[in-house]
Amino acid sequence: MWEISVGNKRPLLAVALWLVVLAFSAWQLARTRVIADLGAFLPPSATPAQQLLLEQMKSGVASRALLVALGGAPEERLAAASGSIAEELRASGLFAAVQNGGAEGLRADREALMSHRYVLSPAAAERFGAQPLRAALESALAELGTQAGSALRKVLPRDPTGELRRIAERLPAAAPAKRAGVWFSADGKRALLVAETLAGGFDALGQEQAIRTIREAVPTTDITLELSGAGVFAAASREAIEREAWLLSLVSGALVLLLMLRVYRRPRVVALCFVPVVSGLVVGVAAVSLAFGNVHAITLGFGATLIGEAVDYPSYACLNAAPGESLSRALARIWPTLRLAVLTTALGGLTMLLSSFAGLAQLGLLSMSGVLVAGLVTREVVPALAGPGAIAPRAFAVPSLVALRRLAPLIWVLAAGAAVFLYLSSNTLWEDDLAAMNPVPERLKAADRELRRELGAPDIRHLLVVRAPDREAALERAEALEGKLGELVRRGVLRGYDLATRYLPSAAEQKRRLAALPDPVSLRKNLEQALRGLPYQRGAFEPFLREVEEARRRGPLAAEDLRGTALGLKLDALVLRTGVEWAVLVPLYGVSDTRALESEVPVLDLKAESERLLAGYRREALRLSALGMAVIVLALALGLRRARGVLQVVLPVALALLLSMAVLHLVGQRLTVFHLIAMLLVMGIGLNYALFFDRPEEDPAARSRTLFALYVTCATTLIAFGTLAFSSNPVLYAIGLTVTVGALAAFLVSASFGRR
């Protein structure tokens, strides 16, 4: 390739250009916004149903619910704390609603239901004839003396036919047990609250603020607070990611630094080795920030892995230098191999960049640009900085890997075994739970399941989605399902359902109900006839007559009338705008006969849909990986210019991939797209090993130097990715573990298959 001589102006130019790019990148970095929106790592959606699913996961009401449990104190104190916390949270302005089972939270709802009872109750008017009124008044008379009677006495003059009670009975009641007036867990040890944030569930910063407010509202320190919900996950992951991104980068950087110092014993050379990696990181992050307008915290964490890769580039040259040889000369000698190594890794990144996941595309861009920059800096800048002096480190005794050659047959056997194992376990190989894609530690997820169970929040799996061009049409269609759903409940196909039109009937239905209400004169006449002979005071039911007339005059109830109540929230969750359409979601509870249900109504099975979503997404990842491999093999073919050489290099890597996949599954990993992506990294790293193991060397000394370089570079890779495997973040963990296992396998296989 290019010969570098001291008189050449090229190194100077390269250094100048490098400094300019670095300066620009640093400027870009200073303005970079780091985000932690976990949604970036959820798959993009293909169908409207999947879109709905993901939107609900990201910002649906369920995702905005923070579940709160108070413990560690006697019941009475917990109940008091529950009340004061609820009050404080309601006053904070950060929550759309706070429910703790107390009367305070339900009053607004009862008021709303009561004042709109004649549009909410399906057939109130049928009970306004003289005969049905008489029957209602007689049964009320019998009930007035009972304990329930004291409550009845207050509402009877307004609502003699018991419409409020009818409406309330139709609302799904899934509330936990109450003690001391507020919600408690079944064992009575924890008071429970649900706080609905205004911020979306994946808005980590907004959720952090809401969580802080809850923590500060806890009155005394002996009361323990447990929090869960999507928002807690978002905030916790953000914190963990930020903390770990720094910590892991520092730890792996320090470990690699120690290794290099041990190998080179000259700080100047070690510093030189870090120049490409730091340049790659700075430019890579800046490129991501430029292209996406922000950098995801996970992307930053991933940057740590670049250290393990790019720090090797100058090492290959330094460690390959013959005694007395300058760095630029040694580099020129190995550049064809190194260039191919850089290119193949960058191509692996390119395929990630093509992913439709915003998060993965960021990782791809970072690794591609970072690796390319590190490669270029190694080639052009490092030699200029190193100067013409000899670079070679003191010779180390290197254990020969010749013995490994005997392992080649064993590797074939193992690979065959791995292939059979993977084929046999193909059912459980892939993760098909969408929740597992959410990078949330399992400990938090378990706590969440527990709290949800305590709160009696049903685990919704089946959903009806009613779509229409506008809100009213969607409501009317949903309303039309009532009869069929009721019949399915009677047949025992399902236990219950939550229909939004019970809180907000369609305008057309409301008008029908209002039109059916009798005029004041006939209603009075009916009432007087019904009251004949009953011991009610004269004029006792004037409020009833007045309110029926008011209902007739006021007209239909609008969604805005329910704002600020729990019902209003429910409505927001169940009636949504999706793009240009409106959708009414009808959650179905306790479905016992899926087939019977599906034959009657079009059901969206959330679990099946999320599995389909993941499968589609996996197909994309596999397609991209295949594409990546094809491109890499093509690049190899062009670089090596001989088919046998390509096979020589690709075969060990392919076997290593197979082995590491089997090992991962054997240790209990279910493969996700993150593992696939990591496999691309493994391929890049494995190809480096294979290329260098496969390098034709002039003499045994050079051969031994190459081998030593391989030891060092493999060690740095294992350090960087091994550190990442300690992350509590599932994404970083998956990548770290996969690459650690894969790199080790690639090293061993390449050593076994490499040239003597």
Add this chain to the structure above:
Amino acid sequence: MISGARSAVAGVLLTGISSGVFPADDWNLKTLMSEMAQVPASRTRFVETRHIALLTRPLELKGSLSYERPNRLSKHVQSPFDELLTVDGDTLTLANTKKVTTLSLREQPGVGALVESVRATLAGDLAQLERHYRVQFSGHRAAWRLQLVPRDAQVKGAVDSIVLAGAAARLKRIEIAETGGDRSVMTILHDGK
């Protein structure tokens, strides 16, 4: 709760001073309560007349009351309908022919206050009674009267006052005046004696 002669004497002196009861009358709130506290259990019948503003004539309920130390109270209405109200600790159970409902006492301020007025009196637990009500004692051993006015704003919204009357350790009459003007008078019949 008061036990032992010394504290009983101290109690007599204290209440004698604080409520300004004529010193010669040795029967007052404290002695009533300590006498009540001696009764381990009781079982009585009652007739309750409910005056409901909505109705032109009162409702009459009949049934039985029973109390067991320290905090179990039940009211069984047998006519004109069947309803059993049991309070044990903080748990209230309401059973009628159709269903059984269980709830926490503090959830229903009206019922809660009502229960506490009778239960704390039967238990002889003055502290508990005074926590919920301002208590005014009048009369003498053979005919005493306690007027209870709720302290809690929420209870005040439901109940104006409760008047308990009796003789010695026997509760004979409970009158409840509700804020809406409704009123109930319960006459308690002690069998045998």
